[in-house]
Amino acid sequence: MKEVPVVGRRSDVGVAFRFIAFVLRPFLMAVTRRNWRGGEHIPPPGTGVVIAGNHISHFDPLTFAHFMWDNGRATRYLAKESVFRIPIAGRIISAARQIPVYRESSDASQAYRAAVAAVRSGELVAIYPEGTISRDPGLWPMVGKTGAARVALETGCDVVPVAQWGANHVLAPYSKRLRLLPPKTVHVIAGPPVDLDDLRGRPVTSESLRVATDRIMSAITQQLAEIRGEVPPEVRFDHRAAGLPPTGDPATAPDAEDER
Template sequence: MTQGRRRSETRTPSIFWALALMILPVINLAVRFKITDADKFPRAGAFVMAPNHFSEIDPVLMGVVSWKLGRAPRFMAKASVFTIPVIGWMLQKSGQIPVQRGGSVRGSEPVKAAQRLVERGQMVVVYPEGSLTRDPGLWPMRGKTGAVRIALERGIPIVPVAHWGAQEIMPRYSKRLSLFPRKTVLVKIGEPLDLAQFRGRNLDPGTLNEATTLVMAAITQLLEELRGETAPDKRWNPAEHDQKETGRFEA
């Protein structure tokens, strides 16, 4: 069966139907999505979706975008969320991946779980920044290597995605939602990056950081197009700023 004729994941009965029934009515009332280049979003097969991250509401919005484009989203999510009654059970049943704060990426259970999704031809959403950006202008900060490690180890593409508008619904670090009046969220899908130039190389820190830099550059360019602005020349590096604030370097 060809990719174009394969049945959409959203049409296959699953626990995602229950999640969509709870989430979509509220989001559709509160948010108007304007998705550019939706045809670049793979409708079948395994891939890593790599969006920018600047609001706590981002995973919900990106999950809805994925669903609207015909894919069931599976995220790496904070392990603490899985302890919440009912919600934690639904997250586990829908294949979401718990990540312990401060846990190592290399050889970790989250990466192994993501690889199992890949083996089943499913997508996995990984925020390359690892947390909400700390850049004052909400531009993507320096990325971490988990997304490219999964892509390179499994030989699958990364699809960079940028979105803008979530800060109007839930500002960074805020716990307060502003659902009305209805907000517009702009989304731009990038060309899948297959990272072919890095295959066959040792996945040492140098290779992984080089590949991650390309991914972050692609996400940033998409965001520049959405915002009609130019990002700072130098990407925000949390480690450098922590060093300046504490007067010491922490590895």
Template sequence: MQRRPFPRTLRIIVLFLRPVLMVITKRDWQGQERLPEGGFVLAPNHLSHLDPFLISHFMVDQGIPPRFLVKDTLMSLPVAGRILRSAQQIPVYRSSEGAAESLRAAIAAVEAGSVVTIYPEGTITRDPAAWPMSGRTGAVRVALATGCPLVPVMQWGPQEILWPYTKRPRFFPRKTIHVRVGEPLDLSDLAGRELTEQVLHEATDRLMDGLTAMMAQVRAELPSTPRIDVHTLGRPKTNYRRSDQ
């Protein structure tokens, strides 16, 4: 396994948070051997506000420093911004005119050999049964721009601790966090093609199909409704919850 350096701030965060996560979760992680060497894009589905902590736990135990996309406005905050920068998180320049320009720091990080986590849905799923929605093109865009692998990662279990758009966590009894690492997405047929919106959405659909298929295996069921289109969503529905919440 490749040895990747952890910035000091991340080491401190891991020192405090990992023991807590070991206590409050059980882990069913499979497919770690599929993680490539060098720089690549990690693309997980998004189930809960706890996802960054739980997917980071998985990454840390594989020797990968967690790096996420963060709004550039947060990076400019006095205290939080300093912590995020020292932890080497990646700014997204939302004020930029073009999508590629907004992702320039992520592209540079992957080209330099880092692993960058990009949630393709861009937000927590609104599906009532917590299936993946359609995706935005950021993860695919970074992978195609760099020529580096795009690795789908399915997680199931964070929603049992904190259901989407609710505020009451349920830590006990301990919940099992299932993680499945898929094979890097084959985008070889798109290499060298102009990155039109059609091409980007075609590749993103492949990614979301893969995440949905892995989730179906873990859940032993198939989605019963069409996939929600993230581009039709408005503001988050904070009253969205299961019947047992």
């Protein structure tokens, strides 16, 4: 399989992010095969953009960032705050300018403000609109939250939808068992920016955010269907309708047996 060339990167990525890339990229090159597509839709360094992707494994942030790095961009993630409290790793992640998310707290808006500021300064901000690993039984994208749409409509930046598949074969959802051998093929496909032009230049409302989010999730789902060669569910999975908490392994949720 032809490898994607590594193109120019911004000079202000920072030492911490370069260190992470230096350590992780050779490892990922060794333990995965890569089917990267759609890199032409990733804007050049210095252009603020939101990248919205599906979330299928605790391993996929690594392969997602690998795809972006190979297409010339460093990734700023919105990551749950607890990750930043991990000894050593948390300090490195913080130094790499990742954005902590304080779920269900009065500090939750800090992540939104930081994401807006990053986009306005020309950075690439990656957001998983689902907010957690998919709980859909087939790992299809769930109903999305409105954060990616909100950042895009406030800043005027593009939202590039990205679908990924294969990282879940390296590390299954909510599993701790890595399956590194034989190397698994990781598919990542970026699509053209989601058309939000008719929603721009007017007040941001709950309705416009929901319309924008539905378009983003539809684009991701269509791309994932292309990768998998399968037909997605007609209705996106909603944890509220399924009676599940917003995060965590659905198999260990209260009354999970009754919900299956």
